[in-house]
Amino acid sequence: MSTDDKVREVASRARTASHVLALATRATKDAALDRMAQALVDAGDAVLAANAEDVERAEAAGTPANVIDRLRLTSERIEGMAQGLRDVAALPDPVGEVLRGSTLANGLEMRQVRVPFGVVGMIYEARPNVTADAAGICLKSGNAVLLRGSSSARSSNTAIVDVLRSALAATGLPEDSVQLVPGDSHESVKALMRARGLVDVLIPRGGAGLIRSVVEESTVPVIETGVGNCHVYVDSSADLDQALEIVMNSKTHRTSVCNSAESLLVHADVADEFLPRVVEALQGAGVTVHGDERFAEYDDVVPATDDDHAAEFLSLDISAAVVDDVEAAIEHIRRFSSGHTDAVLARDQGVIRRFVASVDSAAVLVNASTRFTDGGEFGFGAEIGISTQKLHARGPMGLPEMTSSKFVVVGDGHVRG
Amino acid sequence: MSTDDKVREVASRARTASHVLALATRATKDAALDRMAQALVDAGDAVLAANAEDVERAEAAGTPANVIDRLRLTSERIEGMAQGLRDVAALPDPVGEVLRGSTLANGLEMRQVRVPFGVVGMIYEARPNVTADAAGICLKSGNAVLLRGSSSARSSNTAIVDVLRSALAATGLPEDSVQLVPGDSHESVKALMRARGLVDVLIPRGGAGLIRSVVEESTVPVIETGVGNCHVYVDSSADLDQALEIVMNSKTHRTSVCNSAESLLVHADVADEFLPRVVEALQGAGVTVHGDERFAEYDDVVPATDDDHAAEFLSLDISAAVVDDVEAAIEHIRRFSSGHTDAVLARDQGVIRRFVASVDSAAVLVNASTRFTDGGEFGFGAEIGISTQKLHARGPMGLPEMTSSKFVVVGDGHVRG
Numbered sequence: 001m002s003t004d005d006k007v008r009e010v011a012s013r014a015r016t017a018s019h020v021l022a023l024a025t026r027a028t029k030d031a032a033l034d035r036m037a038q039a040l041v042d043a044g045d046a047v048l049a050a051n052a053e054d055v056e057r058a059e060a061a062g063t064p065a066n067v068i069d070r071l072r073l074t075s076e077r078i079e080g081m082a083q084g085l086r087d088v089a090a091l092p093d094p095v096g097e098v099l100r101g102s103t104l105a106n107g108l109e110m111r112q113v114r115v116p117f118g119v120v121g122m123i124y125e126a127r128p129n130v131t132a133d134a135a136g137i138c139l140k141s142g143n144a145v146l147l148r149g150s151s152s153a154r155s156s157n158t159a160i161v162d163v164l165r166s167a168l169a170a171t172g173l174p175e176d177s178v179q180l181v182p183g184d185s186h187e188s189v190k191a192l193m194r195a196r197g198l199v200d201v202l203i204p205r206g207g208a209g210l211i212r213s214v215v216e217e218s219t220v221p222v223i224e225t226g227v228g229n230c231h232v233y234v235d236s237s238a239d240l241d242q243a244l245e246i247v248m249n250s251k252t253h254r255t256s257v258c259n260s261a262e263s264l265l266v267h268a269d270v271a272d273e274f275l276p277r278v279v280e281a282l283q284g285a286g287v288t289v290h291g292d293e294r295f296a297e298y299d300d301v302v303p304a305t306d307d308d309h310a311a312e313f314l315s316l317d318i319s320a321a322v323v324d325d326v327e328a329a330i331e332h333i334r335r336f337s338s339g340h341t342d343a344v345l346a347r348d349q350g351v352i353r354r355f356v357a358s359v360d361s362a363a364v365l366v367n368a369s370t371r372f373t374d375g376g377e378f379g380f381g382a383e384i385g386i387s388t389q390k391l392h393a394r395g396p397m398g399l400p401e402m403t404s405s406k407f408v409v410v411g412d413g414h415v416r417g
Numbered sequence: 418m419s420t421d422d423k424v425r426e427v428a429s430r431a432r433t434a435s436h437v438l439a440l441a442t443r444a445t446k447d448a449a450l451d452r453m454a455q456a457l458v459d460a461g462d463a464v465l466a467a468n469a470e471d472v473e474r475a476e477a478a479g480t481p482a483n484v485i486d487r488l489r490l491t492s493e494r495i496e497g498m499a500q501g502l503r504d505v506a507a508l509p510d511p512v513g514e515v516l517r518g519s520t521l522a523n524g525l526e527m528r529q530v531r532v533p534f535g536v537v538g539m540i541y542e543a544r545p546n547v548t549a550d551a552a553g554i555c556l557k558s559g560n561a562v563l564l565r566g567s568s569s570a571r572s573s574n575t576a577i578v579d580v581l582r583s584a585l586a587a588t589g590l591p592e593d594s595v596q597l598v599p600g601d602s603h604e605s606v607k608a609l610m611r612a613r614g615l616v617d618v619l620i621p622r623g624g625a626g627l628i629r630s631v632v633e634e635s636t637v638p639v640i641e642t643g644v645g646n647c648h649v650y651v652d653s654s655a656d657l658d659q660a661l662e663i664v665m666n667s668k669t670h671r672t673s674v675c676n677s678a679e680s681l682l683v684h685a686d687v688a689d690e691f692l693p694r695v696v697e698a699l700q701g702a703g704v705t706v707h708g709d710e711r712f713a714e715y716d717d718v719v720p721a722t723d724d725d726h727a728a729e730f731l732s733l734d735i736s737a738a739v740v741d742d743v744e745a746a747i748e749h750i751r752r753f754s755s756g757h758t759d760a761v762l763a764r765d766q767g768v769i770r771r772f773v774a775s776v777d778s779a780a781v782l783v784n785a786s787t788r789f790t791d792g793g794e795f796g797f798g799a800e801i802g803i804s805t806q807k808l809h810a811r812g813p814m815g816l817p818e819m820t821s822s823k824f825v826v827v828g829d830g831h832v833r834g
Contacts, residue, residue, distance in 0.1 A: 019751075023774055102796065108785060110795060117807050118777065196633075200807050216613075219633050221808045242830035249832035334436075356825055357440055360535065368525060368828030377833070378527060378824070379519065390534050390617050390821035391638045392809035404807035407795070408773055411785030413659035415666035416794070 006182045007191035011198035014119045014144035017174035021142045022116050024173060026093035029140055032171040033089035036139075037082035039167040040132065040160070044078050050159035051128065058152055066256070070126045071153055081132040081160075084382070088136040091381045094400045095142045109410045114403045116142030117200040121181075121192050123148045123214060125206035128156035135164050135178045137384050141402035144177045146199065148192055151184035193218035200404075205385050208312060223393060225385035228258035228340035229312045230370040233329040233355065235346035236269035240277070242367065243345045247278055249369040250343065252285045256314050258386060259341050259373045263309060264320040265329045268294075271322045278320075287316045294322040309336045326351045330358045337361055340388050341373040362388055362395040423599045424608035428615035431536045431561035434591035438559045439533050441590060443510035446557055449588040450506035453556075454499035456584040457549065457577070461495050467576035468545065475569055483673070487543045488570055498549040498577075501799070505553040508798045511817045512559045526827045531820045533559030534617040538598075538609050540565045540631060542623035545573035552581050552595045554801050558819035561594045563616065565609055568601035610635035617821075622802050625729060640810060642802035645675035645757035646729045647787040650746040650772065652763035653686035657694070659784065660762045664695055666786040667760065669702045673731050675803060676758050676790040680726060681737040682746045685711075688739045704733045711739040726753045743768045747775045754778055757805050758790040779805055779812040 001009070021029075040047065051073040058068050094114050101111030120143045122134045131147055138145035149157040157180060165175040181188050192199060196219045204214040208227045215224050232250050234243045250261035266274055271294055279298045282289055289295060290304040301320075308319040309332075323329045326344075333342050343365035344355040356364050363373040373396065375383025380398030387393040393401040418426070438446075457464065468490040475485050511531050518528030537560045539551045548564055555562035566574040574597060582592040598605050609616060613636045621631040625644045632641050649667050651660045667678035683691055688711055696715045699706055706712060707721035718737075725736040726749075740746045743761075750759050760782035761772040773781050780790040790813065792800025797815030804810040810818035 019775065022777070104794070104796060108789060108794075112812075115777065216636050221806060223808070239830065245830065245832055253833050358436065360439070360532065361823065363824040363826060366825070366827040368826055368831035369833050371833040372525060372826060372828075372831065373824070377521070377525075379521060389638060391640070394821050395529075395824045404811050406778065407780040407790070407812045408783070409780060409785055409789060410783040411789075413656065413662065414785035414789065415662055416670050416786050416788040 003183045003185065003187040004191045004194070007188055008195060008198060010179050010182060011119060011146060011195045013176040014146055014179060015198055017176040018116065018118045018142075018144040020174050021139070021144055021177055022095070022118075024142065028171065028173065029093065029142070030089040032139060032168055032173050033085045033136055035171050036132075036136070036164050036167040037085040039163045040078055040082045040085070043159070043163045044075055047078055047156065047159045047163065048073060048075070050155040053155040054153050063152070067126055071128065071156075073128055073156060077129060081129050084129075084133050085136040088140045088382050088399075091140065091399055093140065094403050097400070099405055106414060107411070108414055110407060112405050112407050114400065115406050117402065117404050119144045119146065119199050120402070121146045121148065121195075121199045121202040121220065123189055123192065123202065123204045123206070123210065124150070125210065126150045126153055128153045128160060130205065131157045131160045132164065133382070134384060135161075137382050137399060137402060139177060141399050143402060144179075146179055146181050146192065148181040148189060154184060189214075190217070193220055196220050203385055223385070223387050223397070224389040225387055226258040226340070227312055227338045227388060228260070229262045229310060229336060229338040230259060230340055231263040231265060231333050231337055231342040232261045232370060233265040233323075233326070233333070233342070233344050234267060234270065234274060235326060235344060235348060235351050236267040237348035237351055238270070238345040239347060240270060240274050243274065244277055244281060246343070246345055246367070246369050248281055248285065250371060251282065251287060251318050252316070253369070253371050255316055258312070259370050260314070261343075261370045262311060262313050262318060263336065264318055265323050265332055266320070267326075267329075268322050268324050275322070282318060285316070287318055290317060290319045292321040295320045312338065326354055330355065333359055338388060340386065341365060341370045343368065343370050362386065420600045420602065420604040421608045421611070424605055425612060425615060427596050427598060428536060428563060428612045430593040431563055431596055432615055434593040435533065435535045435561040437591050438556070438561055438594055439512070439535075441559065445588065445590065446510065446559070447506040449556060449585055449590050450502045450553055452588050453553070453581050453584040454502040456580045457495055457499045457502070460576070460580045461492055464495060464573065464576045464580065465490055465492070467572040470572040471570050480569070484543055488545065488573075490545060490573060494546060498546050501546075501550050502553040505557045505799050505816075508557065508816055510557065511820050514817070516822055523831060524828070525831055527824060529822050529824050531817065532823050534819065534821050536561050536563065536616050537819070538563045538565065538612075538616045538619040538637065540606055540609065540619065540621045540623070540627065541567070542627065543567045543570055545570045545577060547622065548574045548577045549581065550799070551801060552578075554799050554816060554819060556594060558816050560819060561596075563596055563598050563609065565598040565606060571601060606631075607634070610637055613637050620802055640802070640804050640814070641806040642804055643675040643757070644729055644755045644805060645677070646679045646727060646753060646755040647676060647757055648680040648682060648750050648754055648759040649678045649787060650682040650740075650743070650750070650759070650761050651684060651687065651691060652743060652761060652765060652768050653684040654765035654768055655687070655762040656764060657687060657691050660691065661694055661698060663760070663762055663784070663786050665698055665702065667788060668699065668704055668735050669733070670786070670788050672733055675729070676787050677731070678760075678787045679728060679730050679735060680753065681735055682740050682749055683737070684743075684746075685739050685741050692739070699735060702733070704735055707734060707736045709738040712737045729755065743771055747772065750776055755805060757803065758782060758787045760785065760787050779803065
C-alpha cells in the first residue's frame with residue numbers, strides 16, 4: 001500500500017471514530033482522560049524504555065544536546081503528561097455550548113452550537129509530551145486526532161499512543177480516536193496535507209520552516225501557529241526602571257520560546273538615558289545586541305541588518321533600533337513583526353491607545369512582558385498552540401478554539417413565503 | 418508590469434488603506450455608507466449605461482437568458498444596492514466588540530477584541546450587485562476589499578466602483594478601501610491567490626468549480642462558500658401533510674440557490690403512503706425525480722445514480738431514496754451531503770435529537786424548509802456568503818464573521834516569575 005493510501009486509511013478510521021466521539025458525553029470523555037492519565041503513570045517504565053531507544057538513536061546521530069533534552073522523558077515528565085490529561089478533564093466541555101440563539105420573527109427557534117471539527121491532524125517536532133497533550137485536548141473537544149510526530153521520537157510516541165489507545169478502549173470509546181500517522185518520511189506529511197475531506201484541520205507545531213511548508217502546501221485547512229518575532233517598544237513616557245525589567249524578562253526569561261522578545265525599539269527622546277542601561281543589562285545577561293547606528297555607538301553592539309530585524313532568534317540575541325515616535329515604532333513593527341506579540345511600555349494614554357489600535361498582532365501587551373502570551377497564563381487551562389493567523393483563532397488556543405459550530409433551527413411546518 | 422505585479426500593487430494600496438479603516442469610527446463608516454448609497458442612486462443613469470454594454474456583449478456572445486438576467490441592472494436593482502448599503506450602516510459595528518475579558522490572578526487585565534481582517538479579496542461571478550454588497554460589508558467591518566468580479570460584468574463593476582470610491586473620498590476615507598482587481602484573465606485570480614501576506618482572506622462566491630479551484634490553489638486563507646446539496650429526510654413520525662409542504666417549498670421556492678433541496682429521503686414505513694403523494698406533487702411542479710428502486714416504481718421517475726445523489730442540481734431536479742430508519746438517513750447524508758443544510762421532518766423527539774447531533778452540516782433544520790438557511794432570514798441583516806467550511810465561520814456570514822480578534826493585555830510593570 002502506498003503512503004498516501006495508508007494515511008487515507010487511518011484518516012478514514014479516524015473519521016468513523018469521530019462520529020462516536022461527537023456524541024460522547026462529558027462524563028465519558030472525562031473518565032477516559034482520567035484513565036489515560038493513570039495508564040501513562042502505570043506504564044511509566046515501558047514508556048521510559050521506549051524513550052531511551054529514541055535518545056540513544058539521537059545521540060548516535062550526533063543530535064545537539066538541547067534537542068536531546070527536549071526529546072528525553074523522565075518520571076517527572078510522564079507525571080506531567082498525566083497531570084495535563086487530568087487538568088483537561090477538569091475543564092468545561094466546549095461541545096454543545098450555545099454561542100447564540102433567538103426566536104426569529106416567524107417563530108423559528110435558531111441556535112448556534114459548538115460542535116467538534118471531526119478529525120484533527122497534528123504535525124509536530126521532537127517533544128513527546130505533545131503526543132499526550134494533543135490527544136487529551138482533541139479528545140475533550142470531541143475530535144479524533146492523527147498524530148504525526150518527529151521520526152526522532154518514534155519509539156516514545158508509539159509507546160505513549162499504545163497506552164492511550166488501551167485506556168480509551170477500556171472506557172468504551174473508539175481506540176481510533178487517537179492514532180499515529182504511519183510512515184516516517186516526508187511522504188506521510190504530504191499525504192496528510194492532501195487528505196482534504198478526510199481531515200478537517202491541520203495544526204503544525206514546530207519551527208518556522210515546518211509551519212511555512214504546511215501552510216503553503218496543504219489543501220486541508222491549516223491553523224498556523226507560533227512563529228514569534230516579538231517587539232518591545234519603550235516610549236519616551238515609559239517608566240524606565242520598569243521598562244528595563246520588562247525588556248530583560250521578555251528577552252531572557254526563556255529564549256527558545258515563541259513569546260520571548262526578539263526586537264527592541266526605543267523612543268529617541270530617552271535613548272541617551274535608556275540605551276546605556278539596557279545595553280549593559282542585556283550584555284551582562286549574555287545577550288548579543290544587533291543594533292542600528294544609535295545602538296552601535298555602544299561597545300560590542302553588532303550592526304543590525306534587515307534580516308536581524310525580521311529574525312526569530314530563539315537565542316540570546318536581540319535586534320534593537322531607536323525610533324522617532326510611536327508612529328515610527330508602529331511602522332517598524334508593521335514591517336518586521338510576525339504578528340505574534342508586541343508590547344508597548346508607556347505612561348502616555350494617547351500613545352498606548354494608538355499602539356494598541358494600530359499594531360495588528362495576536363496579542364498586544366501594555367507595560368507587561370511578552371512572555372505572558374500563553375494559554376496557561378491567560379487561564380485557558382490547556383493550550384494546543386498559539387495561532388498567528390487571523391482566521392478562526394488568533395493567539396493562545398484552548399478547548400473552544402478546537403471546535404466549529406453549527407446552526408440548529410427548529411420549526412413546526414415552517415416554509416418560506 | 419506583469420499581472421502579478423499589478424495585483425500586488427493594488428493589494429499593497431489596499432493594505433495601506435486598511436490601516437486607516439481599522440481606526441475609522443462607526444460614525445465615519447456609516448456616513449460613508451450613506452453617501453455611497455446616495456451616490457449610486459444619483460449615478461443611476463451612468464451605471465445603467467455601463468451595464469447595457471455588458472448586457473449587449475453577453476447577448477452577442479450567446480449567453481443564456483438566465484445568466485443575462487442575473488447580469489442585468491434596473492433602476493430598482495440599483496435602488497436595492499443603495500438600500501443594502503443603508504441597511505449595513507444601520508447594523509452595529511463589529512469592530513471593537515469585547516469578546517471576553519477578565520483580570521488574571523496576577524492583576525493583568527486581559528480582553529479579546531474584534532478587529533478587522535485587514536484586506537479581503539472577493540472572487541465572484543456575474544451579479545454586479547455583489548460589488549456594492551461586498552464593498553459595504555467590508556467597509557463596515559473595517560476591511561479594505563479587492564473585488565474580482567466576472568469579466569462579463571466588467572463595465573458595470575467599473576462604473577459601480579468608481580461611484581463608491583468617489584463617495585469614500587468625499588467622506589475622507591481612503592478611495593483604495595474599495596478596488597477592482599486589474600485584469601480579466603484567470604491570471605489575475607491566480608495572482609490574488611498567491612498574494613499571501615498582502616491579502617488576509619479570500620472569499621470565492623459562485624459555482625462549485627470556481628470555489629473548488631480557489632480552495633485548492635490559494636495560499637491565502639480561504640472561506641469556502643455555498644455549494645449546497647441539501648437533504649430533506651421525512652421520518653416515519655413526520656406529519657406527512659406538513660412534510661409535503663416543506664419538501665415542495667425546499668425544492669421549488671427557488672431552484673437556483675444553494676439552500677434549495679436537492680435530495681429527498683423517506684423512511685420505509687411511510688413510503689407507501691408518502692411516495693405517491695410527493696412524486697405527484699413534485700412532478701406536477703415540473704420537477705424531475707431521480708429515484709432509487711422504490712421511487713422508480715412510479716411513472717416518469719428516472720433511476721438515480723450516485724452522481725445524482727451527490728449533485729447540486731440548481732434546477733427542477735431532485736434525487737430521492739427510501740431509507741430504513743434515521744440511522745440510514747444519517748449514513749446517506751454523511752456520504753452525499755455537501756455540509757450546507759439538511760432537514761429532518763419528524764415528531765419523534767429521539768429521532769430529532771439523533772439527527773441534529775449526528776448530521777454535521779452548517780445548518781440542521783427541524784420541521785422547516787431548507788430555504789431558511791440565509792443571513793437575512795437568520796436576522797443578520799447582511800450576508801457576504803454562506804460558509805460550508807468548519808474553520809472560522811460556518812453557515813451564513815454577517816458582519817462579525819468578517820473580523821478577526823486580538824488579545825489586549827494591560828499591566829503595570831508585570832514580568833513573568
